Amino acid sequence: MGWVSGIVVFFLIWWTALFAVLPIGTRPNPEGDPETGWRGVPERPRLLRKVLLTTVVSAVLWLGVYVLVESEWLSFRSGWLALPEK
Template sequence: MGWASGLVVFFLLWWLTFFAVLPIGTQPNPDGDSATGWRGVPERPRMLRKVAITTLVACVLWLGFYVLEESDWLSFRSGWLALPEK
């Protein structure tokens, strides 16, 4: 895997992880707007903490992907996943 494809995979894993981590620990505003009833964004979203958790989890997932991709355990060139020869 080259550096560009590794960066793309990391970005995709980070973004997917970010949306998975985003709702954790959020509480909506209990009072809400008196006119519409909409409770809006959380009072304390703690975005820096969520970005740090997302980065840590994405690094672990990327490392697992890298090890799996570089190993011969999952290969389309040899083994049971190999394409049939013509």
């Protein structure tokens, strides 16, 4: 995997992991808006902690993807997944 495709894969994993991490530990405003009842944005979203957690999770997942792509275990050039030669 080249460095450009590595960065693209990391960004895609990071973005997906962000949506998985965002709801962790959030609690809506218990009172809400007195007129509409809308509870809105969480009181303490802790976004910096979630971004750091997302980065760590993404780095681990990216490392797994990198090892899988670079290994011969899952290869389209040789082995049981090989494409037929012309």
